[in-house]
Amino acid sequence: MMDQRTVVKVRIMGEEYTLRTEASPEHTRAVAEHVDRTIRAILSGSSTMETHKAAILAALQITDDLYRERQAMEELxxxxxQLASDIRPLLPPTKRGDDAGAP
Incomplete structure (x- = not known):
């Protein structure tokens, strides 16, 4: 199997990083921009916070967002x-997707 990784250069907090990724360069840049914006937003709220601490807080915030979205997707x-289960008895037997309509 061929390795489809590409090299993408991104800039976060003024530092350049070279990333090897299977994602598209556009996606990788968008992710890096999101991380950069999140760190900068955290730093803008504090005049004395060190960058590495802001990066940790940004990681926590981004991870919290991810977990909340996963939970929302699970609930959906x-x-x-449940909706499919509620609707199934209302469908004609041939459309229920079970063996109820089989002869």
């Missing part, structure tokens, strides 16, 4: 499964 999936 549960809601969709």
């Amino acid at each position: 999936g549960q809601d969709m499964r």
Whole structure:
């Protein structure tokens, strides 16, 4: 199998990083820009915070956002499964997707 990694240079907090990634360069740059914006937003709220501490807080914030989105997706999936379960008896037997309509 061929390795499809590309090299992308990004800048975060004025530092250049060379990343090897399977993601597109556009995606990788967007992710790096999001990290940079998040760190800068944290630093703008404090005149004395060190950059590495702001980076840790940014990582925590971004991870919290990720976990909340995952939870929301799980809840949406549960809601969709429940809706499908509620609707299934209302469908004609041939459209239910089970063996109820089989002869």
